[in-house]
Amino acid sequence: MKKRCMHYTFHHGGAVKGANKDLQQIQAALQTGNLETVDYWTKKLSYHLSSHILHSIFWTNLTNKKNDPTGNLLKRIERDFGSYDKLKGYLSKISKDVDGNGWGILGYQPYTDKLTLLQCENHEKLTQWGVIPLLVIDVWEHAYYLKFKNKRNDFVDNLFNIINWGIVAQRLDIALKLS
Known part of the structure; x- marks a missing residue:
């Protein structure tokens, strides 16, 4: 369980924190009209949010019993x-x-x-x-x-x-x- 917690908390959690920060930075750029950094933050958001989405799917794809598709x-x-x-x-x-x-x-x-x-x-x-x-x-x-x-x-x-x-x-x- 400890291994999964580290993966879940540190790596997946880091992606969530990163995506939230990226969204805040994009919102701040839009509010101030200073779009100089929006390209950077949009790319970061793509990275972090994709990580969050894929990790969220990954966790639900796991079970403690073997089964096959039907x-x-x-x-x-x-x-x-x-x-x-x-x-x-x-x-x-x-x-x-x-x-x-x-x-x-x-x-x-x-x-x-x-x-x-x-x-x-x-x-x-x-x-x-x-x-x-x-x-x-x-x-x-x-x-x-x-x-x-x-x-x-x-x-x-x-x-x-x-x-x-x-x-x-x-x-x-x-x-x-x-x-």
Whole structure:
């Protein structure tokens, strides 16, 4: 629990504090009409708010029991990736191979009505407009260094044992209703 608390409090909490500060700075610039720094604070907000959103999804994607996708989610996985094992292999590979820090993301792309995978460096880079994240894998070093040291691959492999596919399925149902 202590490891998760550090991750949650220090890293995720830092993103929340950062986003709040960024918003305050943007608001101050708008109120004074001095827009010299607004570009800087907008970029910082993108970084911090993306971190907050992805961490918020990450926490709910975890459970203490192994389960597999079922129902409509499984049907879409099979349609878009061929099988659950192929999705797992693909998502695992892109998560392990993120350059530096970032995320592996399973998302729903409403424009194509398909599930898609993203390899996201940092928080705000390499996205597809309109993709709704359903499952995220945090491969920033802070997510795994206490338990797995520098072994990102082991962390990703072990994470599949505690993914809450029921929550992922709920996110897909919501995404389908929104599109």
